Every structure is written in C-alpha cells, then in structure tokens.
Amino acid sequence: MFWRMIRGTLVRQWKKMLMIAFTIALGASLASAMLSVMLDVGDKVNQELKTYGANITVVPKSASVLSDLYEVEGGQTGAYLQEDELGKIKTIFWAFNIVDYAPFLDVNVTADDGTQIRCVGSWFNHHMELPTGEQLDAGITSLRSWWEIKSGAWLDEQTAGDSAQLCMVGSALAEKYGLTAGSTIHLTGEMSDQTLTVAGVFDAGGEEDDQIFAPLNTVQAFAGLDGKIDSIEVSALTTPDNELAERAAKDPGSLTVSQYETWYCTCYVSSICYQIQEVITDSVASAVRQVADSEGAILDKTKLLMALITILSLIGAALGICNLVTASVMERSSEIGLMKAIGAQNGIISGLVLTEIFITAIFGGLLGFAAGFGFAQIIGHTVFGSAITMKPMVIPIVAILVVLVTLAGSIPAIRMLLHLRPAEVLHGGH
Amino acid sequence: MSLLELKNVYKIYGELHALDNVSLKVEKGEWVSIMGPSGSGKSTMMNIIGCMDKPTKGEVLLDGVDISRESARNLTTIRRDKIGLIFQQFHLVNYLTALENVMLAQYYHSMPDEKEALEALDRVGLADRAGHLPSQLSGGEQQRVCVARALINYPEIILADEPTGNLDEANEEIVVDLFHKLHNEGTTLIVVTHDPEVAEVAQRTLVLRSGRLAKEIVNENFTGKIHFDESEGFRKEEVKAANGIQQPEAPQKSGKKKGGKK
Numbered sequence: 001m002f003w004r005m006i007r008g009t010l011v012r013q014w015k016k017m018l019m020i021a022f023t024i025a026l027g028a029s030l031a032s033a034m035l036s037v038m039l040d041v042g043d044k045v046n047q048e049l050k051t052y053g054a055n056i057t058v059v060p061k062s063a064s065v066l067s068d069l070y071e072v073e074g075g076q077t078g079a080y081l082q083e084d085e086l087g088k089i090k091t092i093f094w095a096f097n098i099v100d101y102a103p104f105l106d107v108n109v110t111a112d113d114g115t116q117i118r119c120v121g122s123w124f125n126h127h128m129e130l131p132t133g134e135q136l137d138a139g140i141t142s143l144r145s146w147w148e149i150k151s152g153a154w155l156d157e158q159t160a161g162d163s164a165q166l167c168m169v170g171s172a173l174a175e176k177y178g179l180t181a182g183s184t185i186h187l188t189g190e191m192s193d194q195t196l197t198v199a200g201v202f203d204a205g206g207e208e209d210d211q212i213f214a215p216l217n218t219v220q221a222f223a224g225l226d227g228k229i230d231s232i233e234v235s236a237l238t239t240p241d242n243e244l245a246e247r248a249a250k251d252p253g254s255l256t257v258s259q260y261e262t263w264y265c266t267c268y269v270s271s272i273c274y275q276i277q278e279v280i281t282d283s284v285a286s287a288v289r290q291v292a293d294s295e296g297a298i299l300d301k302t303k304l305l306m307a308l309i310t311i312l313s314l315i316g317a318a319l320g321i322c323n324l325v326t327a328s329v330m331e332r333s334s335e336i337g338l339m340k341a342i343g344a345q346n347g348i349i350s351g352l353v354l355t356e357i358f359i360t361a362i363f364g365g366l367l368g369f370a371a372g373f374g375f376a377q378i379i380g381h382t383v384f385g386s387a388i389t390m391k392p393m394v395i396p397i398v399a400i401l402v403v404l405v406t407l408a409g410s411i412p413a414i415r416m417l418l419h420l421r422p423a424e425v426l427h428g429g430h
Numbered sequence: 431m432s433l434l435e436l437k438n439v440y441k442i443y444g445e446l447h448a449l450d451n452v453s454l455k456v457e458k459g460e461w462v463s464i465m466g467p468s469g470s471g472k473s474t475m476m477n478i479i480g481c482m483d484k485p486t487k488g489e490v491l492l493d494g495v496d497i498s499r500e501s502a503r504n505l506t507t508i509r510r511d512k513i514g515l516i517f518q519q520f521h522l523v524n525y526l527t528a529l530e531n532v533m534l535a536q537y538y539h540s541m542p543d544e545k546e547a548l549e550a551l552d553r554v555g556l557a558d559r560a561g562h563l564p565s566q567l568s569g570g571e572q573q574r575v576c577v578a579r580a581l582i583n584y585p586e587i588i589l590a591d592e593p594t595g596n597l598d599e600a601n602e603e604i605v606v607d608l609f610h611k612l613h614n615e616g617t618t619l620i621v622v623t624h625d626p627e628v629a630e631v632a633q634r635t636l637v638l639r640s641g642r643l644a645k646e647i648v649n650e651n652f653t654g655k656i657h658f659d660e661s662e663g664f665r666k667e668e669v670k671a672a673n674g675i676q677q678p679e680a681p682q683k684s685g686k687k688k689g690g691k692k
Contacts, residue, residue: 001530001537008525338521341482342579343510343538345503423473423482426517 002352009356013328020324020357021364027317027405028368032398033375034310038303039391040380056273058232058285080105080228081283083216088279089234090130094267097237102126102139103229105219109187109212117173119187119212121219121229124155124168140213143235144204150174152181152200157215160199165218167196170209174201187212189222234276234285238269240299245270249287314405321409325357329413329420336417337425346418353417357410358403365402369395431494433458433586433618434479439488439498441474441641448474449485450641456587461609461619463629466638472622473591475638479620480589481509493586510539514580518592520572522564528575529560532582539583550578554608570601577608581617588612590621594628606631 010017060079086103089095105121123139130136141154151174155166169179179185183198196214203209220226241249248255248263249270255263263271273285329336339349373390380388434456441449448471456462466472477483478490481497482505490498497508509515522531532550533542551557554574564572573593580588590609594602606628613619621632629635630649637645 001533001542004526004530005523005534008523012525334519334521335523338523339534339538340506341480341509341515341521342535343506343583345506348538421482423477423480426482426515426519426521 002355005352006356006359009332010359013331016324016328016331017356017360020321020328021360021367023317023320023324024361024364024402024406025368025371026320027314028365028398028402029371029375030313031310031401032369032372032394033379034306034313035394035397036372036376036388036390037379038306038310039394040376040388041299041302041306055238055269055288056234056236056276056285057288058234058276058280058283060230061282061284063230063284079282080225080230081232081280083220083227083229085280086229086232087128087130089232089276090128090134090136091132092272092275092279093264094236094272094275095132097267097272099235099237100138100143101232101234102143103216104231104233105216105223105225105229107189107219107223107225109189109222111177112186117187117212118210119167119189119214119219119222120208121214121216123216124157124213127158143233144208147202147204147208150201150203152198155199155213155215165194165196166199167212167214167218168200168202169198169213170211171201171203172209173212174198185212187222189219191224192221194218194221232280232283234272236269236272237267238272239267241268241270244268248274310401314401318405318409321357321406322412325353325410325413326416329353329417333420333425336420337422340420341422341426349417350414353414354407354410357406361402361406365399368402369398372398432456432491433460433493434620435489435491436475436479437489437491439478439485439490441471441478441483442486447641449478452488452638452641452643454636454643456618456620458586458618459613459616460634461613461632462621463632463635464620464622464638465624465626465629465635466644467624469640470638471641472638474641476589476591476620476622479587480513480515481505510583512586514583514585514588516573516576516580516588516590516593518595520564520569520576520596522572522575522579524564527561527563528556528567528571528578531564531575532579535579535582547578547582550582551575553581553611554578555604568601570597570604573597573601573605574608577605577612581612585617587618587620590619592623593621594623594625602628 058081060081062079081103083103086101089098089101092098102123103121107119107121108116109119111117125137125141126139128136128138137158139157150171152168155168160166167185169177169185174180177183177185179198179201181198181200184195185198186195187193196212196218202213216229217226220228244255244259244263245266245268248260248268252260252263252274264274265271269287273287276285277283336349340346376388376390380386432455434454436452436454439449439452440447450471452471452475464472464475474483478485478498479492481492481500484505485498488498489496492508492512495508497505500508522528523534526534528551529544529547532547533544536542536547548557548560551560554577556571556574556578559567559571562571564575567575573596576593577588580590588609593609594605597605602625609619609621610631619632621628623629633649635647635649636643637647
C-alpha cells in the first residue's frame, strides 16, 4: 500500500516532481562540478603557476651564507654546484612533483667592441634519461615560457647538437648590436672565445633583455668551468605551507619524529627544498617566497570561491525544493488530512512524503552528477586547457549534500504537514 | 455507562463560543442526528467527538476514557481504533481504486486485507466497482466507498458529517438505508445533517443553536426500517436508479436534487 501510494503521487504529481528533480539536478550538478574542480584545482593551478617560473632556487652553501650576510648574488663567490648531480633531483621522495628545473652559470664575456656582456649558460630543452628509467626534457624553454620570441625560435638543444654554437639574445642587446635570428656574434671569455649564431631574440621584460643565453657547455667553456654551475632553479608542485611547514623550514630538528615524518611526506616547499639539499652536495635550496606564497594564496582563494559557489547553489536548490515540496503538500492537504483522520500518525505521513521526495532526489542527483561531470570538463578545458579528473570522493560528498539539501528543503513542508489538522482541511469548524 | 458522554463542553475561539456548555450522552447502538443551522457548532462538535479537536473546557468521555486531555498522537490512535468517519466531500484518495481506498484505512489500522475490504464493498453494494477509481464512480458510489472505509475496522461509532449533502435523492436514500442496516447490526451512528428528512429517521435528534443544545427530539415512530434485501445486499434496480440508469419500473421521487452523478 505504501509503495502504491508513492507511485500514485509520483505519477499524479509528475510535473511537480520533475521540477523538484530538476532543481536537485541543478544543485547537484554545480556541486559536483565545483567539487571536482576544487579537488583537482590544486594541481591545475600549480601547473598554471609553474608557467610563471620556478619556485625553488638552489645555490652553493657558501654563496647562500654570503647572500644572507651581504645580499650578494650567488655565482660570484667562487663556489659552484656540480652539474653531474643534477639528475639526483629527480630521485628525491617528491620526484614526481618536480615538473621542471634548469641549471645556471653566469659569466662575463667581452664583445668585439670591448663591451662586457653577461652570458648565462643553461639548459633549453635538455633531454635526460634518469636512473629510474624516466625520461625528462627540462630547461628554460618551459621554465621561461612567458618570454616573447621576437625573432627566430627557442634554441633547440636536441636537434642542434653539441657542436652547433648557438645562443639566444635579449631584445635590448640584439637591438644594440643589430642582431636577428641567424646573425653571429663573437664573444671572448676568460678561457676561450667563440662565435655564436643567434637562434632567437627574446623579450623577457627584465634584465635578461641585456643578456645572452647559451647552452651550459658553451658558457662553461668561456670560463673554463667544465661541470660547474652556480645555481639551479626548480619548479615543483607544492602544497601551501602551514604552521608545521613554517616551523620545519626554520629548523627541521625541532620536530618530533612523527611531525618530521608528516612534514617530510607532504609536498611542502620546505620539505622539497630539504630533500633537494640532501642530494645536491653543499647546497642550500630555498623557496622563491613570493611565488610560493602567491600560489598558496591564489589556490586558497580559488577554492574558497568554488566552495562559495557550491554553497550558494545548494542554498538555491534547497529554497527551490522548499517551495515545490511545500506547494505539493499544500495541494495534497485534504489527502494528508484524510490520512490523519483515518488513523495515520505523523511519522508515517512524513515518511511517505520524504520517500517521494528522496526517490525524486535520487533521480535528480544522478542526473545532476552526470551533468556536473560534464560541467567540470568544460571548466577544465576552458580554464586550464585540460580534463578534470573526477575524484571518487566527489560521489559520496555530493550524495551527502543532496540528502542534506533535500532534507533542509523539505523541513518547512514537513513542519506544515505535522501541524496540519484534519478537522480544518476535511471540514472547517462551524 | 454511555458510549459517549459530553460534560459541560465548551469550545471558545476568542469571543466566539462555538460550543457553549454542551452536555449529552449517546448510548451504544444508538442512532443520533445532530441538526442546526450553519455556525451552530455542529462540525465543531463532530470534530471533538471525532478526536480531531479538543474542547476548551469540559469532558468528553468515549467508552469511559476522557479524550479531552489526550495527546494528538493518542487521539489519532483512538480515532483509528474506535471511530469511523464519513464526510460530505467523500475525501477519497483519487489515485487509489475503491478497494484500495478501503484498504488504506486497514493499512493505518493494522494490515491491509483485500478479501475483507472486498466484503466491506460488497456490504455497500459496490463489489463490482472495486477496481474503479473515484473519478469513475458517481457521488453516491463514492459516498458508499466512504461508508465501507468507515466500517472496515469495526469502529465503536460511525460519525457522518452531512453524508447526504452532496447526493441526489436516490443516492441519499441508499445511504440512509445503509445507515439503517448498520444500526440494525448494532453500530452506533452520529449523523450531522442539515436535512430534516435525514435527521428524522434517527432515533433521536439533537438541535444545536449558537453552540447550545437547543432541543432534543425523540423519534417515537423509529422503526429501523430498511429498504434492501438482507440476503442480496442492495437491489440492483435501486443501485442503477441511483446511478442515473433509466429503470421505467423503478419508483421516482420528486423534489430536491442536490448532487447528481459525477
């Protein structure tokens, strides 16, 4: 009889039930889309922010001390890191979070007109085959992706070969010497001189516009510093710092064993720095604080915005459900009054109405979840240019939210139902 | 002990005394009509006797239990177990068949029993209409489904509020005959009505005016006469006539026409 009545109501009030299902579907779709994006946005935003540069720099320990004391830039202290240790960065605990890195060696070279020019050796798209079997293309091509190429193209290490004497020239310097792609420039270093062909002219909007960027081995040859580098820039996916991370960054020794394990096994920028220091001899790795902080702040704000959209959409859905369920109960007031009159207790009638609503909610929720998955992909492709991975935990969260919203939306109708007096709806008091 | 006793019952809404110091007794198996003009307090009294409302003051003893102090939950239980309700507007669930409407009362009382529900419909001459929806039944048939629903749980009292108010004369007669039958079976009947013809067939008529019991008329000619064949239920001709099917030989009463076939 119970299910016969449920079926009767669902069939008879199908338009209203469809509206309720649609309202729930709308709320559920927004909630599941936002939750999916929110749970995936950390990685997506991190990846986006990585395009704006590295978030960790590694310098020799002595250079770091001098830098702290006298604010002297590393690389001019006579201390160097070893190039052959660079591969170790991809062997740390959070190796998979290291998305890019590049070594740097700054030397001064002299142009034919006697002008001192800063020449920076680095990787462009350096191909590495790691001991783990992983292959990696790393370098400033991706680490400085915002550079605008005014002429030519990015220097391609992989097709150029070691013998090709190529370089990239900053736009200001190129203008000064009338250089374009294919031009040559003769430079004299401390230990050797070379004629480099310009592969491309870039505009970085900073001091790099007065510099020349060349493959690492070319610059090492200028200075006679084979196998030496003076800094490494690392782009890593990190999680925003918390109090534990800040404490650990100051002194990892102050942590208890369990705190240390938690910190070490969480991709805080400080724990990744610590792990890089462990594999690069006599190095100090530090967060580029501005970038790391803004990443955390942007991530938090993005998540907050999405949480607010989710909450508002659910409130909207609850209000919609509230109106529709209340209207449905009002429409059925004489039927409900009759049920009470012939002996139905409030609990039975509430159960009947809630069952009807929840059957509708399940239908709407499933529809909304499917639509939400679609919305998430649209957001992913539109905003981040890639698909959003639907985390399994979204399903129970959305299910719980649908239940809570449906319950919240049904409360006024249930209250009305509980207070409905059969005498008033079946025949008014005379 | 009386089955129902009202002792100095008041129902007050602000300044309005819907019931004003009403006292009455209804014995087991008695058929009582309550009459009165609109606003006289008939329905208020029905609601109180039917456990759908509580008096402001006074006692209402049903089978010796004072229901005026019971909780809403207990009143629902008492109503379910002891009272069968019949309404002027029928109040059938329109997506349930006649049989299911009767079974609904069983469902809230104990367990639905299709055979028993069908027997109840048979008692009111509607066994062959068991699978019809209310919209497929005439007003008289709907009211008879209501009677079957009111009877199904063997209540102590049948309370009928203007049971013939929406019926034409032929159907009114069928329903009144049904009341005769129920009365003969020992059911206590309290019928609220505007219609003197319906009221006068009861054993006793109570007249309410402005919330007060103005008059009590005892029907000395009460015969308990019934118009149907005990062995066969309703006569087929009578049912057809009530449903508007032409029966040239069927007796036609002149006069009022209140509802008509739906």
